[in-house]
Amino acid sequence: xxxxxxxxxxxxxxxxxxxxxxxxxxxxxxxxxxxxxxxxxxxxxxxxxxxxxxxxxxxxxxxxxxxxxxxxxxxxxxxxxxxxxxxxxxxxxxxxxxxxxxxxxxxxxxxxxxxxxxxxxxxxxxxxxxxxxxxxxxxxxxxxxxxxxxxxxxxxxxxxxxxxxxxxxxxxxxxxxxxxxxxxxxxxxxxxxxxxxxxxxxxxxxxxxxxxxxxxxxxxxxxxxxxxxxxxxxxxxxxxxxxxxxxxxxxxxxxxxxxxxxxxxxxxxxxxxxxxxxxxxxxxxxxxxxxxxxxxxxxxxxxxxxxxxxxxxxxxxxxxxxxxxxxxxxxxxxxxxxxxxxxxxxxxxxxxxxxxxxxxxxxxxxxxxxxxxxxxxxxxxxx
Amino acid sequence: xxxxxxxxxxxxxxxxxxxxxxxxxxxxxxxxxxxxxxxxxxxxxxxxxxxxxxxxxxxxxxxxxxxxxxxxxxxxxxxxxxxxxxxxxxxxxxxxxxxxxxxxxxxxxxxxxxxxxxxxxxxxxxxxxxxxxxxxxxxxxxxxxxxxxxxxxxxxxxxxxxxxxxxxxxxxxxxxxxxxxxxxxxxxxxxxxxxxxxxxxxxxxxxxxxxxxxxxxxxxxxxxxxxxxxxxxxxxxxxxxxxxxxxxxxxxxxxxxxxxxxxxxxxxxxxxxxxxxxxxxxxxxxxxxxxxxxxxxxxxxxxxxxxxxxxxxxxxxxxxxxxxxxxxxxxx
Numbered sequence: 275x276x277x278x279x280x281x282x283x284x285x286x287x288x289x290x291x292x293x294x295x296x297x298x299x300x301x302x303x304x305x306x307x308x309x310x311x312x313x314x315x316x317x318x319x320x321x322x323x324x325x326x327x328x329x330x331x332x333x334x335x336x337x338x339x340x341x342x343x344x345x346x347x348x349x350x351x352x353x354x355x356x357x358x359x360x361x362x363x364x365x366x367x368x369x370x371x372x373x374x375x376x377x378x379x380x381x382x383x384x385x386x387x388x389x390x391x392x393x394x395x396x397x398x399x400x401x402x403x404x405x406x407x408x409x410x411x412x413x414x415x416x417x418x419x420x421x422x423x424x425x426x427x428x429x430x431x432x433x434x435x436x437x438x439x440x441x442x443x444x445x446x447x448x449x450x451x452x453x454x455x456x457x458x459x460x461x462x463x464x465x466x467x468x469x470x471x472x473x474x475x476x477x478x479x480x481x482x483x484x485x486x487x488x489x490x491x492x493x494x495x496x497x498x499x500x501x502x503x504x505x506x507x508x509x510x511x512x513x514x515x516x517x518x519x520x521x522x523x524x525x526x527x528x529x530x531x532x533x534x535x536x537x538x539x540x541x542x543x544x545x546x547x548x549x550x551x552x553x554x555x556x557x558x559x560x561x562x563x564x565x566x567x568x569x570x571x572x573x574x575x576x577x578x579x580x581x582x583x584x585x586x587x588x589x590x591x592x593x594x595x596x597x598x599x600x601x602x603x604x605x606x607x608x609x610x611x612x613x614x615x616x617x618x619x620x621x622x623x624x625x626x627x628x629x630x631x632x633x634x635x636x637x638x639x640x641x642x643x644x645x646x647x648x649x650x651x652x653x654x655x656x657x
Numbered sequence: 658x659x660x661x662x663x664x665x666x667x668x669x670x671x672x673x674x675x676x677x678x679x680x681x682x683x684x685x686x687x688x689x690x691x692x693x694x695x696x697x698x699x700x701x702x703x704x705x706x707x708x709x710x711x712x713x714x715x716x717x718x719x720x721x722x723x724x725x726x727x728x729x730x731x732x733x734x735x736x737x738x739x740x741x742x743x744x745x746x747x748x749x750x751x752x753x754x755x756x757x758x759x760x761x762x763x764x765x766x767x768x769x770x771x772x773x774x775x776x777x778x779x780x781x782x783x784x785x786x787x788x789x790x791x792x793x794x795x796x797x798x799x800x801x802x803x804x805x806x807x808x809x810x811x812x813x814x815x816x817x818x819x820x821x822x823x824x825x826x827x828x829x830x831x832x833x834x835x836x837x838x839x840x841x842x843x844x845x846x847x848x849x850x851x852x853x854x855x856x857x858x859x860x861x862x863x864x865x866x867x868x869x870x871x872x873x874x875x876x877x878x879x880x881x882x883x884x885x886x887x888x889x890x891x892x893x894x895x896x897x898x899x900x901x902x903x904x905x906x907x908x909x910x911x912x913x914x915x916x917x918x919x920x921x922x923x924x925x926x927x928x929x930x931x932x933x934x935x936x937x938x939x940x941x942x943x944x945x946x947x948x949x950x951x952x953x954x955x956x957x958x959x960x961x962x963x964x965x966x967x968x969x970x971x972x973x974x975x976x977x978x979x980x981x982x983x984x985x986x987x988x989x
Contacts, residue, residue: 372892373883373901375798406895413893418886423908423983433894468984484894 312390315342316524317366317492322384322394324361324370331597335361337548339384343541345491348518348525350539350556352532352571356593358548359528363494366526367411368393368401389491407437410485412514414497416477420469426453426480427465434487452483456513475506482513489521496528511537532575536560544568547594547604550627554634564636564645566609569653577657587656603639611648615639658980665976669969676965681729684958686722694718698952699757715741716754753962754955756948763959766944771963774940776845777859777932778925782918785864785871790914792868793875798902800880808872815869824862824935831858842938859936863929867921874917875910882909911982919975923968 324336336358343349351359364370366388370380386393388408393401413419421429430449431442438445446465453461456479469477478498485493495514499507515538518525527538535542535556542559544552544567552565563569573587591608594600602621606612612620625637630645638645688695696712713719716739717728731737732752739746739755748754753763792812796805832840838858843851882888883906891905892898930942937943941960948956979986 367893369889369892372898373888375800375883377800402895402897404895405893411893413886413890415886419890421887421891421905421908422985425984432896436895436897436900470985484890 312392313342313387315387316345316389317343318385318387319362319366320385320387322362322365322386323382324358324365325381327378327381328597333596334548334599335380335596336365337599339545339548339550341543341550341553343492343524343526345524346518346522347540348527348538350535350542351526351528351545352530352535352542353545354530354589354593356596357545358596359530359545360496361548362545363411363496363526363528366393366492366494367405367409368396368398369405371398372402403437406433406490407488408490409492409494410488410490412478412481412485412493412495412498415501416474416481417469417501419481420477422469425466425468426472427467430465430480430484430487433484437488448487449483452487453480456480456483456486456517457509458483474502475509478502478506478510479513482510482517486517486521490523492524492526493518494526494528497530498527499534500529500531507534508537514538532560532571544571547599548596549604549637550635551605551637552635553627554631554636558631558634562631562634563649564630564634565605565638566611566640566648567605569649570608572657573653603637611640611644614644614648615641662977665973669973672969673966676969677730677733677962678726680958680961680965681726684954685725685729695954698954711741715739753959756956757953758951763955766956767941767959767963770939770941770944773842773844773938774926774929774933774942776856777863777929777938777940778922780856780860781863781867781925782922784860785866785868786914786918788864788868789871790875790910792872794879794902794907794910796872796876797879797883805876809876812869812872815865816873818866820862820866820931821935823865824859824932827858827862828936840936842936855936856938859932859938862935863925863932867925871914871917874913878910878913879906882906885909908982912979915975915978915982919971919978920968923964923971926964926967 318340319342320340322336322339323334326333326335339358339362341349351362353359361370365382366386370382374380382394384394388404391404393404420426424432427446427449430452431445434440434445434448435442440448450461450465453465458464458476458479464472464476469480472480478501482498493514498514499510502510511534514525514527525538527534529535539556542552542554542556543550544559544565546567552559552563552568554564558564559568560572563572567589570587570589574589576586589608590610594604594607600607600621602619602623603609603612603625606620609620619639623639625639627635627637630636630642636645640648685695688698694709694713696709696716696718699712699716700708717725720728728737732748732750732754734750736750736752737748739748748762751764753767755762756766792808796808799805828840831837839851839854840858842855845852883902888901888905891901896905926941929938929940930946932938933940933942934946941963945957945960947953948960
């Protein structure tokens with residue numbers, strides 16, 4: 275990260291605070307410092323970088339991501355495949371540092387603060403103890419995410435007992451209770467079923483029960499509805515929302531489906547090429563999006579109230595290579611408005627995340643007037 | 658489960674009948690069509706006509722094929738009588754006939770030797786499972802390391818080196834030079850300690866050959882399993898890495914290992930020839946080798962049947978164990 279980047283962060287919103295702190299302590303990515311101040315926010319990610327060394331080069335899956343999240347709030351992280359959404363979530367879980375047998379370890383830098391504790395520099399076993407207890411995760415495909423050879427109950431009991439020193443019967447009672455809470459009929463019988471004996475929606479419910487068994491403070495849902503039927507999707511989203519109210523946890527929901535985000539999120543973070551390109555409240559991002567990539571995402575979303583003869587407006591091209599990220603703005607090769615700012619700036623200079631409205635950040639070279647004009651005149655009418 | 662078991666046992670019975678039929682054809686019909694008279698195998702080439710006739714009559718070789726087949730089955734299930742030259746010999750069930758060479762009943766020979774081969778196969782299996790799984794898991798966890806490369810090179814050597822090479826080498830070094838173990842076979846009933854001392858080299862030699870395959874299989878499966886989503890889930894729960902590997906990953910790794918084990922133990926019952934010969938172990942393999950040299954049809958036939966039965970039973974056991982390991986194949 276250059277000094278230039280740090281300074282430009284200074285006058286921006288909550289996420290910029292992280293970068294400012296970094297400048298103050300003079301931390302280079304990867305260096306572990308002892309005098310980092312814990313933030314006030316419940317979860318704060320500061321300048322997270324996850325780079326995977328491969329034979330073809332360094333894959334910069336996440337390259338300088340910062341955000342904050344309070345308890346009881348939901349953050350939606352949106353982006354297409356390969357934008358670094360899941361890598362971010364696994365980073366918060368501390369799962370990049372375990373099980374890399376014989377593989378080159380990914381290089382992580384930045385800070386992840388959870389309830390006043392920094393996770394990236396922490397002892398791996400301390401992070402392990404937080405996993406499942408403080409931070410729990412729901413995965414995309416519940417069939418493959420549950421072990422096929424163990425009963426659902428066994429897997430929930432295991433998740434509970436690893437963090438609680440209780441006997442099997444107590445844990446089992448807890449598992450049944452949770453299965454009941456997530457809406458599994460006859461939970462005292464189904465607790466002994468195997469994952470393959472459940473339907474897709476039931477499996478995801480069981481997965482959620484497993485994630486919630488330890489009352490985690492932070493729940494990360496990585497594409498929780500992608501593998502499910504549409505009718506079941508809505509049920510699962512409702513369930514997550516209800517449970518969040520009940521448990522008061524913070525939720526990060528990771529998805530490429532803007533509909534899911536619209537349903538649940540308070541704030542939305544749009545990722546592109548391993549970076550945040552837009553960040554704001556759900557209303558801001560949906561009604562006044564400030565980045566051409568967000569426009570593209572909105573344009574690719576099918577809507578029932580749109581005339582059927584009208585085509586969807588897809589984002590042209592394919593996601594950028596994370597090894598050779600396009601110079602300048604990573605989105606410039608696919609951006610229809612790359613030539614709007616004067617000169618070569620979109621191709622030469624990486625746009626910084628700037629606060630365009632209070633609490634609304636965007637990383638785009640276009641001038642505010644240009645963006646608003648294009649949005650109001652060209653994009654919004656077509657949506 | 659019970660109905661499944663009954664169905665499988667019935668299938669095993671049918672299979673065995675088919676095997677007996679096939680074996681009968683191979684050993685009694687094909688020689689006949691090829692113009693080789695089993696009777697001459699019995700008496701030898703220089704025998705006179707009268708004794709050949711006598712043997713024919715006694716073994717009922719002149720009877721129609723169906724009668725012979727019936728007598729053969731009858732012998733196995735209820736016993737049969739051999740009549741010839743005015744005397745009648747009763748051969749109690751299960752009757753596989755008498756050896757052409759020693760004129761001993763075949764069944765007692767088989768029951769004598771089966772436990773020996775079984776102890777060789779099972780003992781070796783324990784050793785090779787232990788070695789194969791340990792090396793395989795460690796190699797998978799340290800993929801690409803020096804250890805992994807050395808282990809996989811060793812495994813390649815294990816797969817490629819024949820038992821009569823490694824076996825003789827092991828005998829020369831550990832039994833003759835260092836005198837650590839016994840170089841002769843002692844029956845278990847006679848002296849268990851000596852039996853163990855005599856069996857340890859054959860076990861290890863055999864295990865080296867098979868363990869190599871298991872190490873490679875375990876390593877490959879383990880690497881695949883470690884990439885599964887449910888392993889990530891196990892970690893996300895906060896489980897310790899030894900639990901993730903030892904419980905969640907190992908459970909899935911066992912399925913293909915078990916498949917191979919069933920096939921191998923079954924097949925080993927018939928293919929222990931080299932090991933038993935190398936180490937002079939009086940098992941089925943040694944018996945069948947001698948029988949082949951002597952053209953001792955009934956003995957070859959008996960060993961073949963025992964081997965085939967072992968394969969069938971081993972497969973049945975594996976199929977039942979599948980249900981224990983993988984709930985998705987549990988059948989009602």
